[in-house]
Amino acid sequence: MGWLRSLFSPLKKLWLRVHSAHKKGKGLYILYEDVKSCQDEDVHVLWSILVESQALSSPSTR
Structure with missing residues (x-):
């Protein structure tokens, strides 16, 4: 049963x-x-700051 869990664990993540x-x-x-x-x-103004900071961090996560 452990092998089945080890098989599905990466898929679940x-x-x-x-x-x-x-x-x-x-x-x-x-x-x-x-x-x-x-x-x-x-x-x-705060929204534009948030969007710019999100855009700077997005390329590294993709």
Whole structure:
């Protein structure tokens, strides 16, 4: 039974990693909709800083 667990363990980790990445992206999209509807300029500036920092870290994770 241990060999079966060792066979499926890497597949389970890969499955969780792929699906957790989609959830993160979805959360940022929901936040983007809220930022878009906000009239405060400070919120838009903070959002642009967040997006730029995310863009700088994304190429290293891909």
